[in-house]
Amino acid sequence: MFRNLGLILVAIVLLSIVWFFVKGKVSRTHEQVRERALEGGFGRAMTSGPATKHLAMMGRTLTLGADPQRTGELIAHVAGADDRVTAVRPEEGALVVEIDGSRPLVRAHLRPDRTVIGVDEMSWEMGFPQGAQVWNRVVDALTESAGKQGIAVSEGAREFVRADRPSDGAEVWVVRS
Structure with a gap:
């Protein structure tokens, strides 16, 4: 035994x-x-459709038609509720929303009559922009919460281009100027 x-x-x-x-x-x-x-071409062909979809998600912007204090509090509350948002911190004339610690970099520009929030830069790894689904969730939640509070919301779009400066081996993409 x-x-x-x-x-x-x-x-x-x-x-x-x-x-x-x-x-x-x-x-x-x-x-x-x-x-x-x-x-090779095979990998690009496999990722081009989903990458285009994710890039469109990253380009979503919101314009919230209310005073900066009210929209800032709304953004901090809604974005902070997402598990993958690691920080919402103030900056001069803006709020910065950090997803997964660094990228994508989301900035809410607080103006006297409105707030415009969108992705300013992102990293592109393994054929996809990183953080697109998180940003899409945050935009949907902000739209819903602002609507419930009677804040006018309009959606826009941004286009991105590859930046010349790589960061930690990943491609960095910025808003096309």
Whole structure:
């Protein structure tokens, strides 16, 4: 009985060691295949449709027709409620909303008669702009909350271009001027 148990334990240990090395080799191979696909036309073809959709989401802007204090409080409350929004901090004449710690960079420009909020810059990694779904959720929630409070809301769009300055290996995209 103990002999059979010992053989089973030895088999488990050996299989674990083999699995560790096989898993590492598969992960490296998968990474190499993904990099080759992205370098070639195949990867771009696979990601172009979804990337275009995400880029359109990132370009959404809102203009809130109310005083800056009221809209600032609304933005801080609504954006701060999302789990992936890591900070809402004041800046001179604006509020900065940080998604996932740094990018995309969302700025709400607080003007005396209205507030315009939108993505100012974003990172592009693995074929997609990062944070698009989070920004889309925040925009939808802001639109709904502002409507409930009787604040006039209009939606706009921005276009982006690739910036010349890379950040931490990721492409940075900024608003087209």
